[in-house]
Amino acid sequence: MNEIAKAAASPTKAFFVRMITRDITLEDCIFDLIDNSIDGAWKTEGSPPMTLEPHEGLSKYDIRIEADPNKFSILDNCGGMSLDQAVEYAFSFGRKIADHADGYSIGVYGIGMKRAVFKLGNKIRIRSTYRDEHGGRHSFAVPIVVSKWIENDEPPWDFDIDDDEPLENDGVEILVEDLNSGASEAFRNPSFLENLKRMIARDYSLHMSGGLKVALNGESIRARPIELRKSDEFSPMRMSYEEQIDASKKVTVEIIGGMAALPYDDNEPPEDRSxxxxxxxxxxxxxxxxxxxxxxxxxxxxxxxxxLPSWHGQYTGFLGIVLFTSEDAESLPLTTTKRSVDRTSVVYRRALRPHMRDVSRAWIDYTNWRKQDLAEAKKKEAETRSIPIHQIQAQSSTKLPNLTVKPRQKMANVNYSVSRERMKELARELGNINMSYKDVGLRSFDYMYSDYVGED
Ligand SMILES: Nc1ncnc2c1ncn2[C@@H]1O[C@H](COP(=O)(O)OP(=O)(O)OP(=O)(O)O)[C@@H](O)[C@H]1O
Ligand SMILES: [Mg+2]
Incomplete structure (x- = not known):
């Protein structure tokens, strides 16, 4: 057969810009930029595996984010990227097979920074100040105007690199102006910013407990440490093992789980539940x-x-955490948006079953069990106190109290509705306006019972 022509299959720049920004949230794009700063910090510091042990490895590092309806910026003092890095791969779409993600980084795919800036806006300036191996300080800037850049699809695709004034500290600054409408609207919205802060406190809590400082619009974000509750009768589980991926790659898996907060009481009116x-x-x-x-x-x-049953309010209070750690980030069960796990990953599936499932199961069983002697269970739960997860001792399964079951008496459940006003009035007459509805009901029943039937 003779070839008569070739069908064009080269990508267009507009395709890249549209596709890579489509299925990721603005929050996750900002997190990609934070991830890069943290990878930079660990690289400068000499990256150790991330453990739960208290450390101060990131205490020199600072990430400042500014977001308003007109512009976005992120500035770090994490060491910067070198000119060679910028020329060779920082701005290319996707890492080459040969470029290994090493050093316990979170960067794997070679797309995060580009995707983030394209999602944010049209006028971009990426600045870096770094030191070479002889201690010489250098600076450069990569200005990008996306609308101009996509005009011409002819290869090679590249961005200009300009000489630049040094930043105050060695690090990277990314400025985005002419924001896309989605970004501009989000940054105008105080609840978006509030939620972003909460997510940063949660998702970077392990880094922040290692000293990393992150600020949004001038306000330092306080880490939310992960803690579990412990007493003589309650104690979280903690186990770890290694998964060998091949001769040179392994993933360490650490699983911790138990009670993080007091479970709900079935009788608490939903509006009273925190x-x-x-x-x-x-x-x-x-x-x-x-x-x-x-x-x-x-x-x-x-x-x-x-x-396992679907999640239910009854299971409130349970918290489990799985830490996957590897020098080779590609072996981690990450999705490209870093907002979930790759469920097809063997490493993840083996953690899920049996280990995570067993931890969830123990808690489900306990929350069913505690209904039989709720008062005793609540007493024991209240005796626990929160401890930071690094203080939890290794123990293969969660320790939960053995509640002795009282001989079963056939019970009748009463469920009726009255106006809240009358309920509160009666509670007040009974001496406590905040008395739970259940207690008002029980007291009323006892009152009628002793009047009509007599004391038990
Ligand atoms: N703040 C920063 N400090 C130092 N280097 C940076 C910084 N931001 C980006 N870089 C460099 O740019 C490269 C490209 O970043 P990008 O986020 O696009 O990909 P990645 O981090 O390699 O992989 P992923 O797509 O998984 O995030 C990084 O590997 C890093 O070398
Ligand atoms: Mg990245």
Whole structure:
């Protein structure tokens, strides 16, 4: 057969810009930039594996983010990227097969920074100040105007690199102006910014406990440490093992789980339940220290799959965390957006079953069990105190109290509605306006019972 022509298959720049920014949230794009700063900091510091042991390895490093409806910027003092790095791969789309993600980084794919700046806006300036191996200080800037850059698809694709004034500290600054409407609207919205702060505190809590400082619009973000509750009768589980990927690559897996907050009481009216307790509950997954899945209550972490029931308010209080750590970030069960785990990963599947499932199962069983002697269970739960996760001792399964079951008496449940006003009035007459509805009901029943039937 004779070839008569070739069908064009080269990509267009517009395709890249549209596609890579499509399925990622603005928050996750900003996190990609934070990840790069942290990778830079560890590289400068000499990256050790991220462990839970208290350390101050990141205490010299500072990331400042400014976001308003007109512009976005992120500035770090994490050592910067070198001119060689910029020329050779920092701006290319995707790492070459030969470029290994090493040094316990979170960067794997070679796309995060480009995707983030394209998602944010049109006028971009990436600046870097770094030291060469002889201690010489150099600076450069990469200005990009996306609307101009996409005009011409002819290869080679590249960006100009200009000489630049040095930054105050060695590091990277990324400025984005002419923001896309989605970014501009989000940064105008105080609740977006508030939520972003909360997510940073949660997903970088392991880095912040190692001293990393992050500020948004001039306000330092306070880390939210992960803690579990412990007493003589309650104690979280903690185990670790290694998965050998091939002769030279391995992933360390550490799993910790137990009670992080007091479970709900079935009789607490829903409006009295602190939403925070449920919000923090669930499974957390960290890859090289970065929390990629937080407070998960879906089948990704096993709820509602195999033999586990779907998440239910009854399980509130449970918290489990799995830390996957590897010198080779490609071996981690990461998705490209770093907002979930790759469920097809063998390393992840083996952590999920049996280990994570067993930890969830123990808690599910306990929350069923405690209903039989709620008063005793609540007493024991209240005796626990929170401890930081690094203080948890290795123990293969969660220790939970053995509640002795009282001889079963056939019970009748009463459920009726009255106006809240009348309920409160009666509670007040009974001496406590804040008395739970259940207690008002029980007191009323006892009153009628002793009047009509007599004392037990
Ligand atoms: N703040 C920074 N400090 C130092 N180097 C940086 C910084 N930001 C980016 N770089 C350099 O630019 C490169 C490209 O970043 P990019 O986020 O696009 O890809 P990646 O981090 O390699 O992989 P991933 O797509 O998984 O994030 C990084 O590997 C790093 O060398
Ligand atoms: Mg990156």
């Amino acid at each position: 939403r925070d307790r449920e919000r923090i509950s669930g499974w957390y997954i960290a890859c090289n220290g970065r929390i990629v899945l937080a407070a998960d209550k879906t089948d990704v972490s096993g709820w509602g799959s195999d033999d």
